[in-house]
Amino acid sequence: MKYLLFLLVIISLNAQTKYPSSESCNECHENIYREHTSSMHHKSTLFKDEVHAKVKEATSKNSYKCALCHMPAAKDLRSIMSGEKQPDPNDYRQTDGVSCFYCHQISKIYDSKAHKINFSNYKGDNKPMVFGNLKKPYESNEHESMDNEIYKNSEVCMGCHSHKQNAKGFEVCNTKNQYDKTSDCIGCHMTRTAGTVEKENKGMRKDYASHNFLGVHSQKMIKKAVKLELSYKNEVLELTINNKMGHSIITHPMRLKFVKTTITRDKQIIWSNFKESPIEDTEASFIIVFKDNEGNTSMPSDAVDYKLNRNLKASQTKVVKYKVPKLQKGDEIKSAWISYIVNPQIAKKLDIKSIDIIKPYMGDEESLYIY
Ligand code: HEC
Ligand code: HEC
Ligand code: HEC
Ligand code: HEC
Ligand code: HEC
Known part of the structure; x- marks a missing residue:
């Protein structure tokens, strides 16, 4: 009985500590990882974007509401947003910014007036499910994977990029088009690039969706x-x-x-x-x-x-x-x-x-x- 309890504790501890870092994806997705680490998604936090850090300092010294989109994978997201906890440069879930795993856990996007909201699939599973848009994804020991329409029609981008109102209800940024719709973000910002999706290339693919997310810095x-x-x-x-x-x-x-x-x-x-x-x-x-x-x-x-x-x-x-x-x-x-x-x-x-x-x-x- 003691032994069983011990095992259970280990299993649940394992499950809880299992939020994968972006670096952990490098083992198999080296092309995508290399691009991602040079992107503004990886550099989205106050630790890696000088502009963001300085605007944050000038506008909200004690709280970090920006974390919702700039540091979304943080474990203590709510307390960091409210200022109860301060950002921690030694926590990879914070320094990873818009991390690989965070993005690939988004299952749905909810509409709301102030900004749209990402709904995450994360449950702390040992072998988590990641969403994508590959035809017949090859099986991996690391994760399950599944098709999700929003990784095709670009809706997955809108939880952070649609629009944002300030506390006074005034819209301060907007990436929707003139019809208030989502355009083909993926088509322009994730162009197909020659190379492998995954190191062993068991899926026999010739190209992959680039993850540089080039924009106004390019x-x-x-x-x-x-x-x-x-x-x-x-x-x-x-x-x-x-x-x-x-x-x-x-x-x-x-x-x-x-x-x-x-x-x-x-x-x-x-x-x-x-x-x-x-x-x-x-x-x-x-x-x-x-x-x-x-x-x-x-x-x-x-x-x-x-x-x-x-x-x-x-x-x-x-x-x-x-x-x-x-x-x-x-x-x-x-x-x-x-x-x-x-x-x-x-x-x-x-x-x-x-x-x-x-x-x-x-x-x-x-x-x-x-x-
Ligand atoms: C609703 C999601 C969201 C929230 C909340 C948010 N941002 Fe952003 N932020 C974005 C997105 C998306 C971009 C990229 C927009 C673009 O380039 O058009 C961005 C870009 C920026 C940039 C430009 C960075 C650069 O590289 O030039 C700054 C500065 C910035 N945000 C500051 C803040 C600050 C400060 C806060 C908190 C007070 C905040 N943001 C809250 C989504 C958000
Ligand atoms: C042990 C190797 C391995 C590791 C580590 C790994 N993956 Fe994968 N992943 C694969 C394989 C194999 C495929 C299928 C590739 C194919 O079919 O060409 C895949 C496919 C994917 C897909 C596409 C799924 C689909 O249905 O379109 C996504 C998204 C993905 N991985 C995300 C991640 C993320 C995020 C990480 C890090 C948290 C990660 N992977 C770590 C092996 C791995
Ligand atoms: C979890 C929130 C989030 C999601 C989801 C997200 N982004 Fe971003 N994105 C950001 C933030 C925050 C920035 C700004 C980072 C900074 O400059 O500090 C950004 C920046 C960018 C940039 C600007 C890069 C530059 O150098 O100017 C592009 C392009 C971009 N995102 C495209 C996309 C696309 C396409 C998708 C959907 C596939 C997407 N993003 C999904 C949060 C997000
Ligand atoms: C027809 C091609 C095209 C489509 C579709 C498109 N973009 Fe862009 N986007 C660009 C180009 C080109 C730039 C870089 C030039 C610039 O920023 O002035 C850019 C810049 C950006 C930037 C940085 C802009 C800035 O000034 O901060 C963000 C963020 C972005 N795109 C996100 C998105 C998102 C999210 C979508 C989907 C809703 C999208 N894009 C759809 C072509 C496109
Ligand atoms: C901003 C959100 C975002 C981030 C961050 C992100 N991805 Fe993706 N990823 C996507 C979207 C959207 C697609 C689907 C693109 C398509 O089908 O054209 C995709 C596709 C993939 C695929 C399938 C490749 C293919 O050709 O379709 C793999 C594997 C993958 N991502 C792994 C990763 C890994 C590993 C990281 C970090 C190193 C990462 N992603 C970071 C949004 C993201």
């Missing part, structure tokens, strides 16, 4: 954000901006994205769409600035309305017309898409240092010569 992706076109007639320059993404140009209030247009004659710039700051051009700059009750510029947490809201919806196109000097043979018009992860003014205020975060990223470029 030069390659910024090239795909918008398409620019130029035309000139009778002292009017027409710039067409076509948003190619499945969501708005600005999904998050930290960003600044804009077009810089110049006209050059004999190596001299004779005209440009702004002098000092890109936001002087109200038509070709994209930015969201919030205001509080008193109409002053505010952080997302205190916002009740927009002070500036310059955005384009999914797949939307806009034409900007500029009255320019009469052009002559040899003149060159150049337009370039430029993207900042953090608006330089905000970066200065928050004292953000990483070069990769404060430098401009160049997107689509278009030029026109006058013959």
Whole structure:
């Protein structure tokens, strides 16, 4: 009897300690693990994202409500959110951020006004169930696996990415499209990549869904954000901006994205769409600035309305017309898409240092010569 009890205790202890770290998946899914650890999902916590850490510090010193989406696998999620417990840099369930296992446990997404909610399948099983979208997944000793429609129609992304209201009920970010629907997130952000899903490749697959989750931190992706076109007639320059993404140009209030247009004659710039700051051009700059009750510029947490809201919806196109000097043979018009992860003014205020975060990223470029 004693022996049996002892066994039972061991079994239940085992079951409880069995929340798999992301590193544990590396044993078999090395390609996916390598990509994931370089992604913002792995770096989503205040331990690994300087921007997130500094905004958290500036807006909510004592609590960490952000953990709901930025550190969702934490064991003591509720107490960390309320501030009862402080984040612990030695706990892998916290430093793993949006971890492999957390994402692959999401079974359903619930709708709610303030933000959508992930419903987790996690029960502490010794051989847990992971969801995916593989045809005929090969059996593994590590886990069971099962098809789930939301890993195909991108609904699995929406528990964190759909929208978010602040405590005042004002929506501060949004990645849904103009129809308030989920677009094909997976199609654009998890492209098929040559290589194995799993080391031994018993499933005999030639490619896998990439897990880099590239976005606004990636030069390659910024090239795909918008398409620019130029035309000139009778002292009017027409710039067409076509948003190619499945969501708005600005999904998050930290960003600044804009077009810089110049006209050059004999190596001299004779005209440009702004002098000092890109936001002087109200038509070709994209930015969201919030205001509080008193109409002053505010952080997302205190916002009740927009002070500036310059955005384009999914797949939307806009034409900007500029009255320019009469052009002559040899003149060159150049337009370039430029993207900042953090608006330089905000970066200065928050004292953000990483070069990769404060430098401009160049997107689509278009030029026109006058013959
Ligand atoms: C409902 C889920 C959710 C909550 C709660 C949440 N975030 Fe986020 N956060 C996101 C998502 C999704 C992104 C990526 C959005 C994007 O890039 O468009 C993000 C991105 C960010 C970024 C940009 C990071 C970068 O790399 O530039 C900052 C800063 C940030 N969040 C701060 C916070 C802070 C501070 C809190 C808590 C006060 C918080 N977030 C709460 C979902 C959430
Ligand atoms: C001992 C090896 C092993 C380990 C460790 C392992 N897996 Fe797997 N996993 C597999 C095999 C084998 C497959 C099937 C691959 C195939 O069919 O090509 C698989 C498939 C999957 C799938 C696809 C399921 C589907 O139905 O589409 C997911 C998701 C997955 N694993 C997640 C994880 C996560 C998350 C971890 C870490 C917590 C992990 N795996 C650890 C062996 C492993
Ligand atoms: C558990 C919450 C959660 C889920 C589920 C989730 N994300 Fe994220 N995602 C985040 C957070 C938080 C960030 C921002 C991290 C940061 O910058 O600090 C983010 C960032 C991103 C980025 C921006 C990367 C960059 O460098 O700009 C992309 C793209 C992205 N997610 C796509 C997806 C897609 C596609 C899915 C669905 C397959 C998904 N996410 C599911 C929380 C989540
Ligand atoms: C048609 C392709 C396409 C679709 C569909 C798409 N995206 Fe994107 N997304 C992009 C590109 C390209 C970028 C990078 C350029 C940029 O951020 O300006 C991006 C950027 C992002 C970012 C970072 C944006 C920022 O400024 O912080 C997040 C987060 C993101 N996508 C999440 C999603 C989610 C979630 C979905 C599904 C609802 C989705 N994407 C659907 C193409 C797409
Ligand atoms: C942000 C959520 C998210 C995170 C984090 C994440 N995955 Fe996935 N994973 C997905 C989605 C969605 C799919 C289905 C993609 C598809 O079918 O195109 C997928 C597919 C897979 C597959 C099947 C491969 C294939 O080609 O369809 C495996 C295996 C897998 N993931 C393992 C992992 C491992 C291991 C990690 C961590 C190293 C991880 N995932 C992190 C969302 C995630």
